[in-house]
Amino acid sequence: xxxxxxxxxxxxxxxxxxxxVVARVCQIKDADxxxxxxxxxxxxxxxxxxxxxxxxxxxxxxxxxxxxxxPSGEVLRRTQEVTDDSPVEVTxxxxxxxxxxxxxxxxxxxxxxxxxxxTWITDLATQIARAAQAKxxxxxxxxxDRKFIxxxxxxxxxxxxxxxxxxxxxxxxLPIGHGGxxxxxxxxxxxxxAPESQAPTLSAEPPEFELVQANPLDAVELWDAxxxxxxxxxxxxxxxxxxGCTVTREDDxxxxxxxxxxxxxxxxxxxxxxxxxPPRCLVVMRRGNGVxxxxxxxPWPLDANKPPVTVEVLREAGTSETGxxxxxxxxxxxxxxxAYLAKGxxxxxxxxxxxxxxxxxxxxLLSEKFHNPLAACAAAYVGIATLEGDAPSTWRDWLSNLExxxxxxxxxxxxxxxxxxxxxxxxxDLNVALASLKQAYRRGxxxxxxxxRHLMNGLYRFSAKDAEAKEMHQKVAAVxxxxxxxxxxxxxxxxxx
Amino acid sequence: MPDPFADDPALVHQVEVNxxxxxxxxxxxxxxxxxxxxxKTPTKHHLNLQQLTSPxxxxxxxxxxxxxxxxCLDRPLANVSLVLSEPQRAxxxxxxxxxxxxxxxxxxxxxxxALTAWVDRTAAEPRNQILxxxxxxxxxxxxxxxxxxxxxxxxxxxxxxxxLNYQRFLGGLATRTPSNQFFLxxxxxxxxxxxxxxxxxxxxxxxxxxxxxxxxxxxxxxxPIFSTEIDRAALGRPKEESLCAxxxxxxxxxxxxxxxxxxxxxxxxRMLEALTDFQNREAVKGAAEQRADANSFAKxxxxxxxxxxxxxxxxxxxxxxxxxxxxxTVLSGANPPRVISDPTSEGWKxxxxxxxxxxxxxxxxxAESIDPGKQPVTCDDTVYPIMVDVRLEVSGWGN
Numbered sequence: 001x002x003x004x005x006x007x008x009x010x011x012x013x014x015x016x017x018x019x020x021v022v023a024r025v026c027q028i029k030d031a032d033x034x035x036x037x038x039x040x041x042x043x044x045x046x047x048x049x050x051x052x053x054x055x056x057x058x059x060x061x062x063x064x065x066x067x068x069x070x071p072s073g074e075v076l077r078r079t080q081e082v083t084d085d086s087p088v089e090v091t092x093x094x095x096x097x098x099x100x101x102x103x104x105x106x107x108x109x110x111x112x113x114x115x116x117x118x119t120w121i122t123d124l125a126t127q128i129a130r131a132a133q134a135k136x137x138x139x140x141x142x143x144x145d146r147k148f149i150x151x152x153x154x155x156x157x158x159x160x161x162x163x164x165x166x167x168x169x170x171x172x173x174l175p176i177g178h179g180g181x182x183x184x185x186x187x188x189x190x191x192x193x194a195p196e197s198q199a200p201t202l203s204a205e206p207p208e209f210e211l212v213q214a215n216p217l218d219a220v221e222l223w224d225a226x227x228x229x230x231x232x233x234x235x236x237x238x239x240x241x242x243x244g245c246t247v248t249r250e251d252d253x254x255x256x257x258x259x260x261x262x263x264x265x266x267x268x269x270x271x272x273x274x275x276x277x278p279p280r281c282l283v284v285m286r287r288g289n290g291v292x293x294x295x296x297x298x299p300w301p302l303d304a305n306k307p308p309v310t311v312e313v314l315r316e317a318g319t320s321e322t323g324x325x326x327x328x329x330x331x332x333x334x335x336x337x338x339a340y341l342a343k344g345x346x347x348x349x350x351x352x353x354x355x356x357x358x359x360x361x362x363x364x365l366l367s368e369k370f371h372n373p374l375a376a377c378a379a380a381y382v383g384i385a386t387l388e389g390d391a392p393s394t395w396r397d398w399l400s401n402l403e404x405x406x407x408x409x410x411x412x413x414x415x416x417x418x419x420x421x422x423x424x425x426x427x428x429d430l431n432v433a434l435a436s437l438k439q440a441y442r443r444g445x446x447x448x449x450x451x452x453r454h455l456m457n458g459l460y461r462f463s464a465k466d467a468e469a470k471e472m473h474q475k476v477a478a479v480x481x482x483x484x485x486x487x488x489x490x491x492x493x494x495x496x497x
Numbered sequence: 498m499p500d501p502f503a504d505d506p507a508l509v510h511q512v513e514v515n516x517x518x519x520x521x522x523x524x525x526x527x528x529x530x531x532x533x534x535x536x537k538t539p540t541k542h543h544l545n546l547q548q549l550t551s552p553x554x555x556x557x558x559x560x561x562x563x564x565x566x567x568x569c570l571d572r573p574l575a576n577v578s579l580v581l582s583e584p585q586r587a588x589x590x591x592x593x594x595x596x597x598x599x600x601x602x603x604x605x606x607x608x609x610x611a612l613t614a615w616v617d618r619t620a621a622e623p624r625n626q627i628l629x630x631x632x633x634x635x636x637x638x639x640x641x642x643x644x645x646x647x648x649x650x651x652x653x654x655x656x657x658x659x660x661l662n663y664q665r666f667l668g669g670l671a672t673r674t675p676s677n678q679f680f681l682x683x684x685x686x687x688x689x690x691x692x693x694x695x696x697x698x699x700x701x702x703x704x705x706x707x708x709x710x711x712x713x714x715x716x717x718x719x720x721p722i723f724s725t726e727i728d729r730a731a732l733g734r735p736k737e738e739s740l741c742a743x744x745x746x747x748x749x750x751x752x753x754x755x756x757x758x759x760x761x762x763x764x765x766x767r768m769l770e771a772l773t774d775f776q777n778r779e780a781v782k783g784a785a786e787q788r789a790d791a792n793s794f795a796k797x798x799x800x801x802x803x804x805x806x807x808x809x810x811x812x813x814x815x816x817x818x819x820x821x822x823x824x825x826t827v828l829s830g831a832n833p834p835r836v837i838s839d840p841t842s843e844g845w846k847x848x849x850x851x852x853x854x855x856x857x858x859x860x861x862x863x864a865e866s867i868d869p870g871k872q873p874v875t876c877d878d879t880v881y882p883i884m885v886d887v888r889l890e891v892s893g894w895g896n
Contacts, residue, residue: 028879035858346794347766481639
């Protein structure tokens, strides 16, 4: 039998990410060069970094097509012959990130390669040149030199998809062919302009970036605070800055990144029950005349005896109203899972989760040890989404522990409630699920987007008959309407109306 | 014996199924009575939206594909319902039975009735699978989406009375009997102040039945997928099916299949990837992009295949102007060659590329010039999900 050694080559991570990306290994020829009757077809998780590889053992000799699926949606493909003689190493190139400090963001799919943007812009320039050539009166084609393309790419990569529509518009209005494609938006051109108004704005312009502390004992206040700019400004006026982190800022004009190091994970708020709670940390960033508020996933891990993980916040296009904000946790066990979760690639997240289960990592995350409950919640959300047939019997206990052991963590209660709702057999199951949802609401805005969505849907289910659930649902739905559903961690944007 | 077709005017296909089945509803809203050109009192809340021609075409094709092609060993096709909003009440002919139906026109009341009947038919069996395809105008705000129906804007005080509220719709359905629920919303996800101000607007159609699933051991699996990302448009061509509809048919035909325990299934695992790949194959021709998106997910086996899947294969020449002189065939083992393009055949027309479906396996693609004296050009390739692009290098033949 043959053996493959697979890895994704990614520089500047500072470590090998064991659970990096998902790869599919498909046999397309047997040793005789024929299409196999029963082709080998496996999904494996391969590491990202410079050294570590993933061994795929006991595969029949033949030819394989191997696809590495990155969280960005890119698929890297290789065809490789495998013999019985010796292991074959296959290395995928992740593509360089434009700056070393963007390496984790590149792995998480938040930043494309510089090369991708150069290619795209080159294609566009080619079309422009063709169009110019097609005109009889055009004396010579438009020539776009490489330096220009590179500089345009450097400009473009930072604003990613936000800039894409601008280029699309540009391309559509050039005298070039579209192959007949047009948008339903062409049949549905634009939306009505927003009415002008004397919009309320923040009384004092917020700084570009700050970390603000929220008291877990007043977690419910945050639901109201996020409802509008005035309520936010009022809440913010009373809230202190978060003291437990140090922040380093990097930027290259188009992109700004803050590296947040957890300097003190022992910060806590005393409670009547005697169980200290970690204060909530919010990232607050100026966006035009409004703000972005991100639920920063810390403490990560909770266990202060384990090394703290750096969290990165990436902002495109400065403090303008456009551009994405993305959060990446530099945790080599969890970064892949969270990236796939954020991008909606749940099948890949599930493959990663299965691999983690196989290697025992999932037991560590979800078992009663719980040294990192925030990571455990990510695993729980993926596990619930990809539930097939009967759920593992241990899940209910694990999720109950996740709910009950961490009074400050709304997502633990949400995951537990969702699992109960999906598998409810009795009225008591529903009652318990409702109690968990209400508990989650009282713990404040969930860390994860998936949690916010589940909380909204769960409370809605009971809101016809339960007045408290209805009131909670309305507030959750209001926040959800300002939340970016395509981020792993909750990010709420409050803009003037 | 009651006539199900008389009770539900949206029903266009029904088969007696013993055990769990697949229940499909397809909604294509192109004509909007109260948008400009709709023929009825124009709404001031028109949002600059226009009449659409692609959604009914898309809906017809999707419905026809299910009736003609959908087979599933685990959950065979039980029924197909169809709602079409065209300027005049639309007719649809079921190609299997030859019966012609006048289908509902897509007002909220008609859509509610069709949706209710669709779900009622599944009430006896929790293992049933329901599948919805919607194509029409859409609005978006955060995690909420609103899908506009034919009578959007009829009520000037509450124009969204003629719209479907995505969150409430799914929330209600999550408490109903069928455990496998798949939805494909092929609509723009454009942000708009009216959606932001009325995020709870529109109609959910299904109220929550708190205890609706008690006693059902199967977990509820809902998998809603959007044809495009948030804040982006869905693409289509006037009077042709949308990119997503075409991609969905290819995906369901076998492109996004997966082998599980030696059985091939069309699953949701690769649905996003397949829709995105197929949509972008065409979108890039207009320098655009359309990525499918999902905020929540469930692993569903939408179709269990009886054998190996058929995979879309796209064949093109590196020099398109030689198409009229080139015969393209594909060979597999000792089988006779299969013709992909033959310019000498009746009705042949030049295309940028030819699409065919092939079973997984090893193939030899061949281009032969109909002019004498030129060596055939061949290309060996393996056909495997999701699709295969074959390019035959004939430029060496000269002009």
